[in-house]
Amino acid sequence: MKGFLLPAVALVTGAFILSTNEISAGDVKGSVKVLGGKGIEHVVVYIEKVEGKTFSPPTKNPVVDQIRMTFTPYVLPVTSGTTVDFPNSDSTRHNVFSPSKTKKFNLGTYPAGISKKVTFDKTGIVSLLCNVHAEMSAFVLVLQNPYYAMVSKNGKYAISGVPAGTYTLVAWHPKFKLKQAEVVIPQEGGITADFFLDE
Amino acid sequence: MKNNLLLLGACTIAMGSLLVVEDALAIPPFARKYKTSCTTCHVAIPKRNAFGEAFRRNGFVLPRGDAQLIKQEPVSLGAEGWKEAFPNAVWPGVIPPDFPIGAYIHTRTVYDPLKPNGQKIGFDMPHELELLFGTAFGNDVGLFGEWIAFESGQNAVGLQRFFFQFNDVFGPNNAINIRVGRFEPGITSGYMQANRITLDRPLTIDYRASGDWRPRDNQAGIELNGILGSQFEYAVGVVNGEGKTIPFKDRKDVFARAAFKIGGMGLDGGGADVELKESDNWVDNALTVGAYLYNGNTAKGSTSTTQTIDTAGSGGDPTKFKIKSTTTTRNWGNDFNRIGFDLRAGYERFELTGGLIMGDDENPFSDGKKLKHTAYFGEVDYIIYPWLIGIMRVNHATSKLVDDERDKYWEINPNITILYRANIRFSIESRFRVDEKRTIGGVERDPTEKRAFRLFRVNAMFVL
Secondary structure: OOOOOOEEEEOOOEEEEEOOOOOOOOOEEEEEEEOOOOOHHHOEEEEOOOOOOOEOOOOOOOEOEEEOOEEEOOEEEEEOOEEEEEEEOOOOOEEEEEOOOOOOEEEEEEOOOOEEEEEEOOOEEEEEEOOOOOOOEEEEEEEOOOOEEEOOOOOEEEEOOOOOEEEEEEEEOOOOOOEEEEEEEOOOOOEEOOEEEOO | OHHHHHHHHHHHHHHHHOOOOOOOOOOOHHHHHHOOOHHHOEEEOOEEOHHHHHHHHOOOOOOOOHHHHOOOOOEEEOOHHHHHHOOOOOOOEEEOOOOOEEEEEEEEEEEOOOOOOOOOEEEEEEEEEEEEEEEEEOOOEEEEEEEEEEEOOEEEEEEEEEEEEEOOOOOOOOOOEEEEEEEOOHHHOOOOHHHOOOOOOOHHHHOOOOOOOOOOOOEEEEEEEEEEOOOEEEEEEEEOOOOOOOOOOOOOEEEEEEEEEEEOOOOOOOOOOOOOOOOOOOOOOEEEEEEEEEEEEEEEEEEEEEEEEEOOOOOOOHHHOEEEEEEEEEEEEEEEEEEEEEEEEEEOOEEEEEEEEEEEEOOOOOOOOOEEEEEEEEEEEEEEEOOEEEEEEEEEEEEEEOOEEEEEEEEEEEEEEEEEEOOEEEEEEEEEEEEOOEEEOOEEEOOOOOOOEEEEEEEEEEEO
């Protein structure tokens, strides 16, 4: 596999091209449980950092919609540098803002049919709020690399195309303390890593 | 008597074995909130197991994963993300979806052998209706309240407890909590009034040595409490003091308690299973010892009326004499101290609890005579089945006023408790009391009441 410019699949944000070569593909799979079982589909499993590499954002902007007084999706992982669209598909006016240090912004209040956008260029967690509807909440998780996956409702996840090497694998959920594990991705084949978020 | 007791126990066990135990669903606010049975937190209502105690200490927040285990979703008063907007926004919170209220109903039959013939048996039905309030506003603030709507024929007995606990005010988790309101002072944390299965109470929390103050009485005040390292518990507080003629006096009562637990579940729930358990929850192989101090002052008052014959203006005619009444009010203070110890040791189905309280009152009866007293108890609980519990408690009290002995007695409470459902409990309990000879004025005297069998009660408790 070495010497190839490998296409990789971003499991959530769409296709992107890895801007380096000399990598070996690897799969990271596993299952995740959360205490109480609620909100398992909001867990993101990701490789914390791939040293010495830079990654391009996707060409197509991911979307956080506002519909039925809810941000959709509730959790959106993106690669640093990604621009996210914030359309208002609701029947009422909404405001999108974030007080987070990672990306502080305020898009103002805008009506249905309008879409605004924000580029997330720093890694970290960004809380999304609406100052018209205090209960609305969502998170953008800005990551260094595209090796991440949302966990499915049955608690499974799969990350593909991870270069061989030693990494910190992280499981993150907005309401739990994150869990992490040191993993070694071999030149051939993949690994399995399971998590239980209980705090 | 011994044979009668054995027969009673056998009948109770036989009756209990016919009962079918099911999961309880209709249970008070916390049970509804987490959709779990009473037995998650209680050995038998209202006695809490180690997990229930951790829940109480944590300010009515589950030791682990509280938010995730809530089944009755609260109404959000701002998403979590608003915390990041502070101080430019109000800190987010939650409000329960329903008013968090539950009820305890006691109904009982009483046999009182000390009453005159023909008046010994009474149906005390209902004996008590008590409303309970309990919730947590997120993880930060807990609320607990207790209001007795009816007791022993009296309506609207009133508010017993109503307090807020601000959790984890600063420092590590559970290290510093602040309790504000009307509550049972933390000196009884080793054996609280509301943490017993029996109808009678252990003397160390119930003994009114000088006729007024007792440890378990709810009082208005502020308490600082917390847990360090899962094993060490402390509470310090200042309260108004009970039994005072004037409750809002500047002189307050102060108290402190410290306890240490070895083995078992941590005082903060450390080591608890991450899922809510509904069986075998009574097992907590551990030893907990505590010690406490209480310093108080009881402001007392008495009113006496003296009648004299007023002959003024009568001209010596007795038919014109008037009766003159003079009312005299006397107020005095009684400074008192208590020091106490408590112990709880659990091993599989056994639990041993014990306590000792010693004290002195400087001037309890306004005659300048100092009162010294000691009370202690030992109790063994044995879980025969999860729905059948046997309890035996022995109390002893002595108090001495200079040379005269006031109290000197033993009290014994055998009890059989049956959980008909997790939220329906039957108790069969007797009270035996042996009054010992006392020295009064230097002369040893026999007790006025020599009968040991004092009371028998069958109580049904319903929780909804």
